[in-house]
Amino acid sequence: MHLTQIKKSLPEFITKKHEHFIADRISSNTENHPVVCGGRPTSNDVVMQTNDYLCLHDHYEIQEAHIQGIRETKESLLMSGVYLLGEEKESDFESKLARHVGFESCLVAQSGWTANVNLLQAICDKDTNVYVDFFAHASLWEGARIAGAKVHMFMHNNIKHLKRQISRNGSGIILVDSIYSTVGTVAPLVDLVSLAYEFDCALVVDESHSLGTHGPRGAGLVAELGLTEHVDYITASLAKTYAYRAGVILANEKTNYCVPMVAFPAIFSSTMLPYELARLSKTHDVIVSSEKRRQTLNENAQYLNKELRSIGFAIQSESQIIGLETGDVENTIKVRNYFEENGVFGSVFAPPATPNNKHILRLSINAMHTKQDLDKVIEVCRSAWLNNDLIFY
DSSP states (O other): OOGGGOOOOOOHHHHHHHHHHHIIIIITSTTSSOTTOOOOOOTTSEEOOOOOTTOOTTOHHHHHHHHHHHHHOOOOOOSBGGGGTTTOOOOHHHHHHHHHHTOSEEEEESSHHHHHHHHHHHHOOTTOEEEEETTSOHHHHHHHHHTTOEEEEEOTTOHHHHHHHHHHHOSEEEEEESBOTTTOOBOOHHHHHHHHHHTTOEEEEEOTTTBTTBSGGGOOHHHHTTOGGGOSEEEEESSSTTOSSOEEEEEOHHHHHHHHHHOHHHHSSBOOOHHHHHHHHHHHHHHHTOHHHHHHHHHHHHHHHHHHHHHTOOOOOSSSEEEEEEESHHHHHHHHHHHHHTTEEOEEEOTTSSOTTOEEEEEEOOTTOOHHHHHHHHHHHHHHHTOTTOOOO
8 A cells, every 4th residue: 555545643652642631621521621711701701811910902003013013124034043143233122121110121022932941041050059939830840950050849839938949959040930821910029139248149030020111101010119139030921911922031132132142032033023123112112101091000909809809709809800619620710700600800820830630710800901891700709708609719
């Protein structure tokens, strides 16, 4: 028989791996469907799934800048960023953001994930101790792993545990989020800076969920606390407040000069395109001038946090992110369905984003949520809290 008439089967070890994933993540629940995938909201529902905190995805000026950038771009830059080293200075957007946040240099990456992996490959190796908050974003964990560093976990926001770990293992690099994406807690940045000085550690702060929403004109939580000169590196995903798929590394000039030469994602991926940077530059201008939206976002977050605590929810949130802990997959399905049937759509967090049997229904607040929207969420939460078929932890 000719080879073109034979359909090749996958090796058995791959098939078994797939079957395990499907059984573990899908077939193990009563819906026989991924728990993170619920229904689709309608125009009458309150959507709390997006990280577009200032609601800039359809901003007219940003869209026009993007379109104009596409029309005006004549160069083909479908190449690794390493080939552009030394040819040009930072883009307009990179220069603006670096000045705004208070760093020497800004380097744009293809995503927040890539930014963290790039940075960690450039600043650590097999001899480096890396101390990671238990709830830190997976990209920080993965970046340290890929770099081959000696990774030490410390309990979430637990300065005493971190101090013990550093005392035992020696100086290194501390990795934290400013605002944690699952439960909305805020890192104790003042204490972390003090500890970094005490033990001669570098401090990396992922500001994905605070850049644009916190600080003077959206410069971030580090700037709000007056810690800019005391933090070594800031990274961020721009797929949150900046409403675009990109990431940034804010660092000293030497680090950002080295990243495209040593970090694999930077070397082996094409660079960001000029019209994308034009969009980001306009987005930055809009964010800087969006004080009213930031104020509304903060007021919305304070209001919803306060009201949910008054109902009885043991939420940890100190921000625009609220995580309702729902336990195992079956209870999570019940909670998700109850909220959606009553017109509130949040995001389910499940393994590997959370530990087993510690699922979360995350509610992300934005600046365009009205008081009527928030009151609807509060009423649904109140009725869910009183529903004996639903469990919250």
